[in-house]
Amino acid sequence: MRRAAVILSLMAAAALPGLAHEGHEHKVMGTVTQVHVEAVTHVEVQTTDGKTVVLTCDGQTKFLKGKAAATLKDVQVGSRIVATVVEEGKMTRASEIAIGEAAMAPKPMPHEHQH
Numbered sequence: 001m002r003r004a005a006v007i008l009s010l011m012a013a014a015a016l017p018g019l020a021h022e023g024h025e026h027k028v029m030g031t032v033t034q035v036h037v038e039a040v041t042h043v044e045v046q047t048t049d050g051k052t053v054v055l056t057c058d059g060q061t062k063f064l065k066g067k068a069a070a071t072l073k074d075v076q077v078g079s080r081i082v083a084t085v086v087e088e089g090k091m092t093r094a095s096e097i098a099i100g101e102a103a104m105a106p107k108p109m110p111h112e113h114q115h
Contacts, residue, residue: 029083030053042056065099081100
């Protein structure tokens with residue numbers, strides 16, 4: 001009986017993955033691919049697992065660069081960020097964006113010499 005209850009609980013949790021994080025803060029890490037400053041400001045980020053996430057920024061979003069306060073202007077394409085976000089319906093709202101160093105371009109591979 002207890003085993004059946006555990007199995008049903010796991011099945012119910014798996015059936016509702018979209019609701020699991022709504023309203024709770026979690027982290028998004030990645031590299032900024034686009035910054036849109038329009039009626040609704042948002043930042044597009046390619047996460048470390050290759051997905052694209054759109055983060056909505058508002059007047060409550062805090063920006064940090066190291067331990068110092070920053071602004072949206074400090075968020076540049078290529079910047080690495082760690083964002084604290086909250087899922088609100090279909091929107092991912094950033095409550096804080098910590099800006100790191102810009103992603104480095106890959107080093108060119110040395111050419112092999114044939115003798």
